[in-house]
Amino acid sequence: xAIKLDLNAVYGATSFHTQGAMDFAKRVEAHSNxxxxxxxxxxxxxxxxxxxxxxxxxDGQVPMSDILMGVVAGSSHAFGISSLPRLVKSYDEARALxxxxxxxxxKSARRWNQKLLYAAPWPPSGLITKKAIVTRADIKGIKxxxxxxxxxxxxxxxGAMPLSMPWGEVxxxxxxxxxxxxxxxxxxxxxxxxxxxxxxFEPINYAYPLNMVTINLDYWNALSGDQQEAxxxxxxxxxxxxxxxSQARSEEALKAIAAEGITVTPESPELTAExxxxxxxxxxxxxxxxxxxxxxxxxxxxx
Amino acid sequence: xxxxxxxxxxxxxxxxxxxVMGMLMFKLNLPPTISVWxxxxxxxxxxxxxxxxxxxxxxxxxxxxxxxxLYRTQISTRLLNGLxxxxxxIPGRLLHINVVACSLFAAVSGxxxxxxxxVGKITLDELSKRGYDRSIAIGSLAGAGTLGFxxxxxxxxxxxxxxxxxSIGKLFIAGVIPGLCLASAYAAYIMVRAMIDPSIMPKEExxxxxxxxxxASRELFPVLLLIVVVLGGIYMGIxxxxxxxxxxxxxxxxxxxxxxxxxxxxxxxxxxxxVKTTSMISFIIVGAAFLSQVVGFVGxxxxxxxxxxxxxxxxxxxxxxxxxxxxxxxxxxxxISIVVMTLPIVLPIVVAAGFHPLWFGxxxxxxxxxxxxxxxxxxxxxxxxGISGEKVGDILKATFPFFVIMILMVIAITAFPDIxxxxxxxxxx
Amino acid sequence: xxxxxxxxxxxxxxxxxxxxxxxxxxxxxxxxxxFARTLFDTSTLIGDEYSAYFFVVVVMMGLSFSMKEGAHIxxxxxxxxxxxxxxxxxxxAVLAGAIALTGFALYHAVxxxxxxxxxxxxxxxxxxxxxxxxxxxxxxxxxxxxxxxxSDFLRRLLSxxxx
Ligand code: NA
Ligand code: NA
Numbered sequence: 076x077a078i079k080l081d082l083n084a085v086y087g088a089t090s091f092h093t094q095g096a097m098d099f100a101k102r103v104e105a106h107s108n109x110x111x112x113x114x115x116x117x118x119x120x121x122x123x124x125x126x127x128x129x130x131x132x133x134d135g136q137v138p139m140s141d142i143l144m145g146v147v148a149g150s151s152h153a154f155g156i157s158s159l160p161r162l163v164k165s166y167d168e169a170r171a172l173x174x175x176x177x178x179x180x181x182k183s184a185r186r187w188n189q190k191l192l193y194a195a196p197w198p199p200s201g202l203i204t205k206k207a208i209v210t211r212a213d214i215k216g217i218k219x220x221x222x223x224x225x226x227x228x229x230x231x232x233x234g235a236m237p238l239s240m241p242w243g244e245v246x247x248x249x250x251x252x253x254x255x256x257x258x259x260x261x262x263x264x265x266x267x268x269x270x271x272x273x274x275x276f277e278p279i280n281y282a283y284p285l286n287m288v289t290i291n292l293d294y295w296n297a298l299s300g301d302q303q304e305a306x307x308x309x310x311x312x313x314x315x316x317x318x319x320x321s322q323a324r325s326e327e328a329l330k331a332i333a334a335e336g337i338t339v340t341p342e343s344p345e346l347t348a349e350x351x352x353x354x355x356x357x358x359x360x361x362x363x364x365x366x367x368x369x370x371x372x373x374x375x376x377x378x
Numbered sequence: 379x380x381x382x383x384x385x386x387x388x389x390x391x392x393x394x395x396x397x398v399m400g401m402l403m404f405k406l407n408l409p410p411t412i413s414v415w416x417x418x419x420x421x422x423x424x425x426x427x428x429x430x431x432x433x434x435x436x437x438x439x440x441x442x443x444x445x446x447x448l449y450r451t452q453i454s455t456r457l458l459n460g461l462x463x464x465x466x467x468i469p470g471r472l473l474h475i476n477v478v479a480c481s482l483f484a485a486v487s488g489x490x491x492x493x494x495x496x497v498g499k500i501t502l503d504e505l506s507k508r509g510y511d512r513s514i515a516i517g518s519l520a521g522a523g524t525l526g527f528x529x530x531x532x533x534x535x536x537x538x539x540x541x542x543x544x545s546i547g548k549l550f551i552a553g554v555i556p557g558l559c560l561a562s563a564y565a566a567y568i569m570v571r572a573m574i575d576p577s578i579m580p581k582e583e584x585x586x587x588x589x590x591x592x593x594a595s596r597e598l599f600p601v602l603l604l605i606v607v608v609l610g611g612i613y614m615g616i617x618x619x620x621x622x623x624x625x626x627x628x629x630x631x632x633x634x635x636x637x638x639x640x641x642x643x644x645x646x647x648x649x650x651x652x653v654k655t656t657s658m659i660s661f662i663i664v665g666a667a668f669l670s671q672v673v674g675f676v677g678x679x680x681x682x683x684x685x686x687x688x689x690x691x692x693x694x695x696x697x698x699x700x701x702x703x704x705x706x707x708x709x710x711x712x713x714i715s716i717v718v719m720t721l722p723i724v725l726p727i728v729v730a731a732g733f734h735p736l737w738f739g740x741x742x743x744x745x746x747x748x749x750x751x752x753x754x755x756x757x758x759x760x761x762x763x764g765i766s767g768e769k770v771g772d773i774l775k776a777t778f779p780f781f782v783i784m785i786l787m788v789i790a791i792t793a794f795p796d797i798x799x800x801x802x803x804x805x806x807x
Numbered sequence: 808x809x810x811x812x813x814x815x816x817x818x819x820x821x822x823x824x825x826x827x828x829x830x831x832x833x834x835x836x837x838x839x840x841x842f843a844r845t846l847f848d849t850s851t852l853i854g855d856e857y858s859a860y861f862f863v864v865v866v867m868m869g870l871s872f873s874m875k876e877g878a879h880i881x882x883x884x885x886x887x888x889x890x891x892x893x894x895x896x897x898x899x900a901v902l903a904g905a906i907a908l909t910g911f912a913l914y915h916a917v918x919x920x921x922x923x924x925x926x927x928x929x930x931x932x933x934x935x936x937x938x939x940x941x942x943x944x945x946x947x948x949x950x951x952x953x954x955x956x957x958s959d960f961l962r963r964l965l966s967x968x969x970x
Contacts, residue, residue: 078407079407080407081675088721114677116674118721120674121671121674121675122421122424122425122428122429122667122668122670122671122674123424123428124428125931126928126930126931126938127424127427127428127928130922130923130926130928131420131424134416134417134420134922135408135409135412135416135417135420136417136420136421136424145931146931147931148931149928149929149930149931149935149938150926150927150928150929216848223931224931224932224933224935227852227933228933236844236848236849236850237850237852238844238850238852239852239855239856239932240433240618240855244618244620246539246546246547247546247550247618248615248618250547251612251613251614251615252614252615253615253616253617253618268545268546268547271545271547272547293409293411293412294409296409296411297409297410297411387881387901387904387905388879388881388905389879389881390879391904391905391908391909394908394912395904395908398908398911416915419911419912419914419915419918420915420918420919422911422912422915423912423915423916423918423919423945424919426912426916426945427863427919427942427945430862430863430866430867431859431860431862431863431941432859432862433855433856433858433859435859435862436833436837436858436859436861436862439830439833439862439865440830440833440834440837443830443834611841616841616845617841620837620855621837621840621841623837624833624834624837624838624841625838625841627834628834628838646827649827649830649831650823650824650827650872652827652830653823653826653827653830653865653869653872653873654823654869654872654873654876654878655878656826656830656865656866656869657826657865657866657869657870657872657873657878657879658873658878658879660865660866661866661870661873661879664866764878
């Protein structure tokens with residue numbers, strides 16, 4: 076009889092990572108000859124929000140989940156690597172960093188009683204704003220919604236006023252002028268239809284945050300060798316496809332928001348220096364708390 | 379679950395118990411190393427934490443507290459005194475207060491529970507004191523309170539907009555006309571009832587001259603000021619809708635101090651009473667969150683919507699069957715879970731049948747509103763029971779006509795979709 | 808026995824006051840946040856996070872108080888139709904069921920909070936708050952609720968004057 080597994084997906088059914096999870100489920104079913112069936116539950120409909128997911132999978136409350144690494148960095152330090160600002164600035168660099176840090180991620184996952192199956196990045200985050208940002212002076216005083224601690228510290232160092240609020244309140248707050256900018260990807264800007272309220276996008280390649288899919292080790296060990304192999308095969312295929320899709324989506328979304336009237340301004344060299352300086356402080360702070368293995372890895376990336 | 383509810387077990391516990399049993403009956407495919415009790419217990423503990431550790435829910439106790447302060451400091455009496463001369467000429471007189479006040483508050487709060495609680499706290503006792511029919515007062519409160527979701531800002535519309543990739547701004551605008559239509563329909567019903575049966579209101583008082591009206595309106599000033607401050611804060615971008623609740627509390631306190639009827643004693647009573655209502659509602663929310671989680675694992679909502687969409691029905695029959703399905707799900711689940719669990723399956727089918735996602739969003743908001751007033755799990759009913767002390771059965775009876783009006787409104791927007799599309803179409807893209 | 812019951816009543820009442828205090832703290836925190844933002848162009852950056860934690864306190868500490876005050880609601884359709892002896896049995900059974908459920912939740916809430924402390928989990932926010940601190944209030948609140956339910960059970964069993 077087939078083994079049924081539930082996969083908790085945090086984002087909505089049309090989201091890029093949820094579609095990746097559904098694609099993964101299909102591949103697993105095919106490779107295991109229908110002996111492993113994964114049900115993807117999109118939109119957090121199983122009632123989990125994010126920061127607790129590492130623990131929830133550890134305890135087997137849900138057998139599998141997709142998890143945004145940065146959100147569980149408070150549980151395991153290594154998962155904070157991919158959300159460090161401006162550590163890598165292109166998909167190729169992001170991929171190299173992922174390959175280098177994958178052993179660390181696997182080890183952290185194992186400590187939390189789970190197996191890392193695959194991980195793929197969100198399209199890189201940039202600034203979507205009301206006025207063009209060319210110099211540091213333009214950043215001063217903008218009221219920006221950020222999604223994590225690093226983003227808030229980064230923008231505060233640059234003189235902006237970072238605010239945290241649930242994604243659901245972002246659109247209304249942009250409309251009323253409570254915030255005037257968002258640190259997010261071109262993809263999310265497109266899905267949120269931000270051209271209705273904002274006019275400029277600065278692709279500052281702030282970060283390529285990774286989203287991973289893990290499985291609880293008790294569930295994993297209950298699978299037969301063939302089934303495990305089928306899952307690993309599906310995972311590596313989905314991973315490759317998702318990395319490609321992430322890049323394609325990012326480029327398409329950039330074109331789409333431009334077509335809707337958003338002006339895309341490339342980063343000026345002057346701004347680059349300022350942004351890097353602010354990012355370096357955060358990277359250094361992260362290194363202070365890092366373990367040996369993390370330090371060894373990151374020293375080749377932190378300049 | 380019905381058995382648990384009937385036994386008189388508190389509702390929050392009944393939902394939890396039903397969830398535990400649901401998990402026990404469901405084939406979980408657990409690996410041998412994980413015990414089923416640990417899995418259920420872990421889920422339960424997690425839902426207690428996750429459903430209460432919520433930023434958007436914090437607005438709920440604050441709006442309740444604001445209502446309590448207004449209620450205990452006679453600002454509410456002033457509101458009614460001020461409105462009385464204006465409504466005196468209309469059949470039904472002050473019975474319209476719930477509809478008017480809920481429409482105003484709906485523009486401040488994003489949820490029905492907060493709207494119902496705030497307005498109910500101010501109006502219900504005052505209406506009874508003045509000799510108005512309690513049943514209509516309660517029914518109109520339950521019906522109009524759900525406007526909280528239809529008139530922007532709206533939690534449900536935000537969630538729908540994100541899940542369905544529809545413009546939240548357009549959804550907000552689209553809700554305005556149906557919301558006002560619904561409010562007018564309630565008002566019309568109250569007028570008709572009042573003309574047929576004048577005994578539902580106290581004997582007519584002497585008519586008011588225009589001068590008296592103006593004089594009485596001064597009594598309205600404090601509450602209007604409060605509404606302007608709260609609404610202004612949101613629309614001028616000073617506060618988020620959640621934060622506006624805190625401003626409301628501070629404003630209500632300031633008014634109470636201004637009118638010199640804030641005492642330590644009534645302040646203490648207001649806070650403790652808000653604590654009671656808040657924990658009562660939140661406890662049910664915790665139970666509902668846990669049950670929804672179980673339903674997610676078991677896959678009832680999924681199976682049902684898959685089954686219906688597999689029938690291959692014509693568009694109007696499809697919408698009818700989907701409406702029935704939502705009414706059924708609305709009995710046992712809370713609105714947000716319903717939307718999250720069914721949308722991924724239902725939306726593509728509905729769109730394929732030729733319905734516009736914007737229209738379906740408004741339709742869904744109506745369905746969620748209906749779920750607030752259907753037993754056994756209906757949050758508006760629980761809120762009203764909490765503030766009025768009436769029995770659930772009586773509340774349901776009082777609410778029924780307004781439930782029917784809401785159904786008629788759903789039929790109206792299905793037959794005349796322009797009610798929904800008119801305002802969004804005026805927007806420039 | 809009466810002393811025991813009145814002690815529990817006092818605990819529940821204290822819980823209610825703590826709950827009310829935290830409700831006011833939410834108002835204060837959000838007000839400070841709004842003033843900081845509009846007048847001084849700065850932000851506490853913890854406003855939303857801590858008001859959510861405070862809300863957990865409001866709910867959990869208020870649970871037993873609102874149970875004591877009879878604010879929790881139930882469907883009393885059947886209860887209204889039963890004769891007194893049957894009603895007593897039903898009430899005792901319902902209370903026993905509620906105690907069992909709360910006990911189950913308490914046990915797992917303790918496990919969860921312990922785990923979260925043991926694993927050193929912190930919030931993904933600037934404050935990096937250790938999550939076990941706001942979670943601690945869940946077992947405390949559930950424990951108070953069990954005490955209150957037990958007190959109600961004894962009261963009903965011994966047929967003391969019911970509120
Ligand atoms: Na509203
Ligand atoms: Na309902």
